[in-house]
Amino acid sequence: MPSLIFVYGTLKEGFPNFAYNPGKRVPGTYRTRHPFPFYVVQLPVEDRAPWLMNNPGQGVPVLGQVFEVDDATLQAMDAFEEVGLPTGYARVELELEPAGHEGEVLLAHAYMKHEHQLVECLLIEGPFADYTAELAAGYRLELP
Secondary structure: OOEEEEEOOOOOOOOOOHHHOOOEEEEEEEEEOOOEOEEEEEEOOEEEEEEEEOOOOOOEOOEEEEEEEOHHHHHHHHHHOOOOOOOOOEEEEEEEEEOOOOOOOEEEEEEEEOHHHHHHOOEEEOOOOOOOHHHHOOOEEOOO
16 A cells, blocks of 8 residues: 655755665645754764754644555665664654645655654754755765
């Protein structure tokens, strides 16, 4: 059964990790219906990584893209985002709406971090509403 994934950072079309996102794009740009803190962080093994924090009601509505993925792709994306590992993301369902106007609410999953993970960060920038090419400049990930 297909799932919807909201991507807001490096998995967006045109960004560094888009190759790990083989889903079918849902047309348009979406934003979180509620505010969330969205930071760009620096870690010892990753520079300028986008982190959407699982703290609803804080921060600002965040822009991103929605993709439809099959179960195998969802599992591969979960592995890439290290879901379930102490340093990884949590896949969380959230409410989205079309950017620029109110519309039908869409439920999709997003990869989010927990606040306690911020202690690992050497630098925290933001919060931001959108992950831009300027914010992505300098992104680096060292895979094991």
